[in-house]
Amino acid sequence: MPRVKKQQRQQILLDQVHEKPFLTDEELARALQVSVQTIRLDRLELGIPELRERIRRMAESAQDKLKSVERKEEVVGELIDLEPGHSGISLMRITEDMVYAKSQIAKGHYMFSQANSLASAVIDVPMAVTGVANVKYKVPVHMGEKLVAKAEIIHVRGNKYFVWVKTRNDREEVFRAKFIMVAWEAC
Amino acid sequence: MPRVKKQQRQQILLDQVHEKPFLTDEELARALQVSVQTIRLDRLELGIPELRERIRRMAESAQDKLKSVERKEEVVGELIDLEPGHSGISLMRITEDMVYAKSQIAKGHYMFSQANSLASAVIDVPMAVTGVANVKYKVPVHMGEKLVAKAEIIHVRGNKYFVWVKTRNDREEVFRAKFIMVAWEAC
DNA sequence: ATAAGTATTAGTACCTGCTACTACAACCAA
DNA sequence: TTGGTTGTAGTAGCAGGTACTAATACTTAT
Numbered sequence: 001m002p003r004v005k006k007q008q009r010q011q012i013l014l015d016q017v018h019e020k021p022f023l024t025d026e027e028l029a030r031a032l033q034v035s036v037q038t039i040r041l042d043r044l045e046l047g048i049p050e051l052r053e054r055i056r057r058m059a060e061s062a063q064d065k066l067k068s069v070e071r072k073e074e075v076v077g078e079l080i081d082l083e084p085g086h087s088g089i090s091l092m093r094i095t096e097d098m099v100y101a102k103s104q105i106a107k108g109h110y111m112f113s114q115a116n117s118l119a120s121a122v123i124d125v126p127m128a129v130t131g132v133a134n135v136k137y138k139v140p141v142h143m144g145e146k147l148v149a150k151a152e153i154i155h156v157r158g159n160k161y162f163v164w165v166k167t168r169n170d171r172e173e174v175f176r177a178k179f180i181m182v183a184w185e186a187c
Numbered sequence: 188m189p190r191v192k193k194q195q196r197q198q199i200l201l202d203q204v205h206e207k208p209f210l211t212d213e214e215l216a217r218a219l220q221v222s223v224q225t226i227r228l229d230r231l232e233l234g235i236p237e238l239r240e241r242i243r244r245m246a247e248s249a250q251d252k253l254k255s256v257e258r259k260e261e262v263v264g265e266l267i268d269l270e271p272g273h274s275g276i277s278l279m280r281i282t283e284d285m286v287y288a289k290s291q292i293a294k295g296h297y298m299f300s301q302a303n304s305l306a307s308a309v310i311d312v313p314m315a316v317t318g319v320a321n322v323k324y325k326v327p328v329h330m331g332e333k334l335v336a337k338a339e340i341i342h343v344r345g346n347k348y349f350v351w352v353k354t355r356n357d358r359e360e361v362f363r364a365k366f367i368m369v370a371w372e373a374c
Numbered sequence: 375a376t377a378a379g380t381a382t383t384a385g386t387a388c389c390t391g392c393t394a395c396t397a398c399a400a401c402c403a404a
Numbered sequence: 405t406t407g408g409t410t411g412t413a414g415t416a417g418c419a420g421g422t423a424c425t426a427a428t429a430c431t432t433a434t
Contacts, residue, residue, distance in 0.1 A: 006410070022243075024391065035412050040393080050392055052239060052419090056209075059242045062249030076296070100314065103371060108307075108317030109263070109300040116296045127287065130295030133322035140316050140371070184290060184327070193381070211420065222383050227422080237421055239390090 010042050021054045076113040077149065084124035087152045090114055099143045106141040115165040115177045118151045123161040125183040134178040145169045159183040197229050208241045263300040264336065271311035274339045277301055286330045293328040302352040302364045305338045310348040312370040319367040325360055332356045346370040
């Protein structure tokens with residue numbers, strides 16, 4: 001890499017640090033063919049923190065994000081009322097990562113996931129799998145909306161449970177689903 | 188916190204470091220009411236690296252995990268063939284975090300999500316939302332299985348696209364879905 | 375009770391990756 | 405030529421350690 005003007009160098013520095021945050025000043029100095037002091041001055045001007053600080057911040061923010069992801073994986077939505085074997089209510093807020101970037105409309109499978117995991121929660125058996133789902137999306141759901149899903153078992157035949165789930169935002173019904181859940185014997 | 192025996196102290200140390208990895212030796216020493224040297228000896232015995240090393244490892248692993256999560260969020264499954272406006276094939280491997288811990292059977296909404304995002308990929312429009320879904324789970328899917336979903340547009344009426352998705356593992360059909368996707372005008 | 379062994383504390387030299395500062399040289403532009 | 409920008413060099417000091425030596429306190433076995 002040849003030596004370049006200050007402005008250009010600082011731009012490269014920004015890029016480098018953004019791409020590989022684990023580089024020390026010494027390594028950066030070698031990469032940009034300048035002295036360590038120059039790198040330090042550049043960092044000072046650009047407000048780039050030192051290596052350890054960069055790593056610390058990454059670790060912190062990444063930890064937070066991971067935690068929220070883990071929470072999300074478990075049960076989709078928050079169970080706020082449950083009468084096992086009868087009915088249940090779950091609440092879910094549409095966050096940024098659930099919508100299409102362009103349209104800000106929620107991806108369909110989040111509503112499905114909320115309804116499906118609620119359905120498997122209300123039927124009062126140790127294990128169950130989904131057999132059939134009949135789903136209707138009535139109106140598009142946008143970022144920031146709070147969805148309340150209500151599930152009700154309407155019929156049981158043998159090991160099959162017929163569950164209806166209706167999901168509303170604060171104004172209207174946005175989604176409805178009919179599931180047939182199959183209770184599963186431990187092998 | 189009162190002083191305790193070595194064994195117990197080391198157990199507490201492990202817990203503390205696990206819970207709050209950002210504690211320095213000095214802070215740990217204060218918390219456990221022993222000298223900094225004792226903490227260092229304990230860390231040595233237990234193979235706990237120093238603060239900076241702990242943070243570095245967190246940052247690294249968290250970054251990797253976040254990347255894989257992000258990849259997962261985008262499109263569920265891997266698009267391996269796509270004829271826009273006509274058909275498409277997607278592949279998904281069932282991993283540990285997709286199954287119920289007890290039964291090792293995949294949660295239904297992963298198959299749904301794969302099918303749904305494939306369906307929205309095959310219809311060749313800038314934006315689309317799911318209108319109706321009709322889903323049948325034929326056999327339970329277990330951890331480690333590779334699922335191949337094939338989608339086909341069978342009918343178009345106005346801005347409504349009728350898409351069938353059939354999903355197989357290496358032996359049989361495990362899932363099938365019929366979607367009505369609605370093309371969405373930019374507002 | 376006393377010796378042997380374990381657990382703990384104290385202190386020193388050294389390391390990395392810096393910050394903060396001073397001093398000075400090189401360049402380029404008016 | 406003069407002056408401002410730009411780049412280098414070097415020093416002192418810091419955090420959070422490692423690695424090591426030495427000394428003290430506490431237990432336990434005999």
